[in-house]
Amino acid sequence: MSLSVTLTVNRVQHRVLLDDPRVTLLDLLRERLQLTGTKKGCDRGQCGACTILLNGRRVNACLALALSHDGAEILTIEGLADGAALHPVQAAFIAHDAFQCGFCTPGQIMSAIGLISEGQAGSDAERVREGMSGNLCRCGAYRGITEAVVAATRSMTKEKAA
Incomplete structure (x- = not known):
């Protein structure tokens, strides 16, 4: 059974099919969307290496299930710079x-x-x-x-x- 989730990541909308409802936002970003700037450190929400902005709020992506955030807006490190101009x-x-x-x-x-x-x-x-x-x-x-x-x-x- 596949489940669908739609996320706007770095101002680009993505529709992703999930084979497992336990997929975290971290794994979705890194493995499915190839946005590897968000790091997997402890995978337990203790180190902050996976911090992203989810609907404008700081979130440890390793603790957030992708399926729970259908329709969300996500900003990762890859979406900060405006061309050559750094944030x-x-x-x-x-x-x-x-x-x-x-x-x-x-x-x-x-x-x-x-x-x-x-x-x-x-x-x-x-x-x-x-x-x-x-x-x-x-x-x-x-x-x-x-x-x-x-x-x-x-x-x-x-x-x-x-």
Whole structure:
């Protein structure tokens, strides 16, 4: 028995047939849509490497069943840049050296974008660290990540005001 799910991923609508109702959004993105920027880390919702934006909210894709989100809008790391122009959070991560090995970076960036859009980032480093606490970095690039999120928040706030 096949089940159908329709998702808008990075502004492109996809209709996918699922042979198993237990397919997660993570596996659907990586294996069926070839969007491998979203990483499979712990596969238990503990590391944040699989963070995506689902209807504008941060979600661990490894914990979300694809079938439960029929009709949803999903944004992944692949959908952020506008051609050669990086998203302000991506640019801030580069400017603040907010990564080392890069494995956690897509999830960190997606979580940061969610945090900023939720209005939870601000300019307080401690507040940012708390808001990003669901995303782990085995390399320990937390200082750069925090600085990048604060800088991106400032940059995006100035863009809105202009």
